[in-house]
Amino acid sequence: MSAQHALWHPFADMGAVDGDRMVITRGEGSYVWDDAGRRYFDATASLWYANFGHGRPEITEAVTKQLQKLDSYNLFGYNANEPAIELADRVAALAPTPGSKVFFGSGGGDVIDTAVKLARAYFAQTGRPEKTHVIGRTQGYHGTHGFGTAVGGIPANAAGVGPQPPEFSHVPFDSAPALEAEIARVGASRVAAFFCEPVIGAGGVLLPPDGYLEEVAAICRRHDVLFVADCVIAAWGRLGTWFGIDRWAVEPDMITTAKGITGGTIPLGALVVAPRVAEPFFTGAPGAPIFRHGATYAGHPVACAAGLATLDIYERDGLIPRGRELEKPLADAVSAAAGHELVAEVRAGLGFVAAVELTAEVMDADPGAPVKLQRACRDEGVIVRNLGRGVAVSPPLIAGEPELDLLASALPKALDRLAAQA
Structure with missing residues (x-):
């Protein structure tokens, strides 16, 4: 057993994580930055919780x-x-x-x-x-x-x-x-x-x-x-x-x-x-x-x-009602992935949360496909959360049109990246 650091991550394949960590160093609004200085749209609000984004002085x-x-x-x-x-x-x-x-x-x-x-x-x-x-x-x-x-x-x-x-x-x-x-x-x-x-x-x-x-x-x-x-x-x-x-x-x-x-x-x-x-x-x-x-x-x-x-x-x-106000714009954004050959279902339309599920054929061929899709989205500047059969998003309630446009653009590109790896 070898490891660069002592940190053991929850829900992680540590053999794959070690040496390939994404170290988040700063957060502001709907975005976070890694230790290489690259900015990402935090489309998961970290772990479903950064509802008003990051860096609030209050x-x-x-x-x-x-x-x-x-x-x-x-x-x-x-x-x-x-x-x-x-x-x-x-x-x-x-x-x-x-x-x-x-x-x-x-x-x-x-x-x-x-x-x-x-x-x-x-x-x-x-x-x-x-x-x-x-x-x-x-x-x-x-x-x-x-x-x-x-x-x-x-x-x-x-x-x-x-x-x-x-x-x-x-x-x-x-x-x-x-x-x-x-x-x-x-x-x-x-x-x-x-x-x-x-x-x-x-x-x-x-x-x-x-x-x-x-x-x-x-x-x-x-x-x-x-x-x-x-x-x-x-x-x-x-x-x-x-x-x-x-x-x-x-x-x-x-x-x-x-x-x-x-x-x-x-x-x-x-x-x-x-x-x-x-x-x-x-x-x-x-x-x-x-x-x-x-x-x-x-x-x-x-x-x-x-x-x-x-x-x-x-x-x-006035952030609490935004989960309902933004549910359709989010559904519209993730619908960009709905017609992709790798996608079985897109679930959205109730609250500021959505998921993209991969097809059974994709999952049978590669059970690790959701993690690869997560990484492909990251390469497009968007952080999503991998789930058992796909990925989920739950952006901060302060996210607006620019962030949702970025998500709508990133998902199809990431799916294309995943298809190219098959």
Whole structure:
């Protein structure tokens, strides 16, 4: 084994990466620069999260002021800090269900695991401890923590790391009847929660069928199963609303969110908990239950200060609706790839996110084709994200016509490059 550096990248073939890193050194607006000085359109908003782009002085100022005042302190027990209190109140005020509570974590993976544990703890505290089973969806992605890996529906992410917890199962991502059938198979008396991304992100940018989200929410309510909306990617304007799920007329029992809550500037996650789920833990009665869970850096004052500045930016600059306003221009831009011989499908039109899927013939001939397409786009000055069968884009909400024109030009050229390598 040889390596130039000690850094081990997530989700990476390190034998291929080592010696071929793209080292990002600077970011400004919708663009980033590498260590050779080349500029790229950051068409993935880094990892679905740089929703207002890069280099915002407001974040720098807020973080600096907070570091000078209180650099860190935990939230355990009676402890609190002002930014955490204020951010929780502001996030709760935006939630679909009035009176919601907010439990902070260090990121999306943290709050997914928190949601699984809290769902089970809620039923235990309301006299139904047997309700522990959790249902996810095929192609769903819910992070890489223990429970998140189990509830996720991407088999490759759970391969080679030993057995997963037994009380998890999956249903087809686009079938509400399949969810009802699975609840019946397991037994409603045993099912605690159903996890659902409004738009599946890392699993392929898969859009929900018309009426799907309303139907699964009704099924969950009918069988007393908690509906957990995973909005780690979908929130903070990505789908044109504050949380993404609030684009539909549903009220989840819990909403997981992270990424855009600070624009990715500092790691922070937040679990938004509807009043009925939080109530058993907020009675104030002697001997009331304690939710014995929490991350060391939950509600970190510096992260929360960044979150407060982020919400200010979204509100002041009117960025939240842009996820909806820009969905057609983005769909038009990626449609430039639709007729290419290597392309099976282009998915777009719901929020500021899209995907280009390669044909089965391309994937059978070369399973590494998405990575090669990603690299070919990079050669054209655009950063895209490789997925299992293609590439995805999720640009910053500040991107405009010049950036989308660049994307529309780069995708066909990159596909031609890929075809030439076959």
